[in-house]
Amino acid sequence: MFKKFDPGVSPLAATQAEPLSEIPRYLTDTYWWAYIHPRAVRFFDRMLAVNLILFGNYRRLRNAVLAALPSRITGKTLQIACVYGDFTRTLTSDLAPGATLDVVDVVPIQLDNLRRKLPAAAPVTLYWRDSAALGFESAIYDQAVVFFLLHEQPEAVRKQTLAEVLRVVKPGGRVVVVDYHRPHWLNPLRVFMKPLLFRLEPFALDLWKRDISHWLPHEAAGSRLYKTTFFGGLYQRIVIDL
Numbered sequence: 276m277f278k279k280f281d282p283g284v285s286p287l288a289a290t291q292a293e294p295l296s297e298i299p300r301y302l303t304d305t306y307w308w309a310y311i312h313p314r315a316v317r318f319f320d321r322m323l324a325v326n327l328i329l330f331g332n333y334r335r336l337r338n339a340v341l342a343a344l345p346s347r348i349t350g351k352t353l354q355i356a357c358v359y360g361d362f363t364r365t366l367t368s369d370l371a372p373g374a375t376l377d378v379v380d381v382v383p384i385q386l387d388n389l390r391r392k393l394p395a396a397a398p399v400t401l402y403w404r405d406s407a408a409l410g411f412e413s414a415i416y417d418q419a420v421v422f423f424l425l426h427e428q429p430e431a432v433r434k435q436t437l438a439e440v441l442r443v444v445k446p447g448g449r450v451v452v453v454d455y456h457r458p459h460w461l462n463p464l465r466v467f468m469k470p471l472l473f474r475l476e477p478f479a480l481d482l483w484k485r486d487i488s489h490w491l492p493h494e495a496a497g498s499r500l501y502k503t504t505f506f507g508g509l510y511q512r513i514v515i516d517l
């Protein structure tokens with residue numbers, strides 16, 4: 276294990292974002308080894324690592340997000356939180372001419388890392404923001420994607436993140452969420468994953484106990500929600516049409 280690391284402030288990310296004073300405690304306490312330590316970024320941000328973590332399902336789940344969006348994505352898209360691997364680059368390659376992608380993350384080193392992975396001319400703007408307080412105007416995005424973020428957040432933050440995502444997407448727009456889900460009782464990974472998540476990702480088992488709709492704001496009551504599960508129920512995609 277790495278020694279705990281003081282994240283500091285990255286000059287690159289700081290020039291492209293509103294100043295944020297601190298990284299949430301749940302990240303520095305629970306996920307410093309995955310997202311904050313520079314060696315973590317080098318270690319995890321490779322296809323082999325992300326595929327091992329997702330039992331070979333990385334491309335399938337990434338493509339499940341893309342399949343819920345038009346094949347040529349138009350308008351303004353918001354990605355909540357950076358993702359290791361080629362997620363953002365692939366999303367960017369589906370943008371129609373004139374379309375844009377904004378990505379927010381609360382950890383500067385993650386934004387720096389993503390910037391390095393994108394072509395210089397990509398129509399992508401990176402924002403150093405907290406998903407629970409986006410600070411964008413309401414109803415400005417045509418679609419938003421949230422890939423494996425909700426399971427990392429304590430319940431109150433998860434609820435606030437969903438409220439913020441739904442606030443910034445236009446009526447008629449779409450939100451696509453991919454995350455963990457309670458596996459089918461016959462899924463052999465159930466026995467292995469439960470203690471692993473309990474130990475390493477303490478908030479993740481919330482998604483085994485409840486549907487994501489449980490954390491949606493009241494304003495989402497009129498929205499249509501479609502759920503698809505993958506890999507014996509261990510993963511889910513939720514599409515919310517506002």
Ligand SMILES: C[S@@+](CC[C@H](N)C(=O)[O-])C[C@H]1O[C@@H](n2cnc3c(N)ncnc32)[C@H](O)[C@@H]1O
Binds near residue numbers: 302359381404
């Ligand atoms: C999308 S999640 C997990 C993705 C998945 N494990 C992967 O990379 O393949 C990881 C990202 O979420 C970011 N993150 C966590 N809490 C956040 C918050 N409150 N606001 C914005 N970004 C956040 C972390 O900094 C990290 O870059």
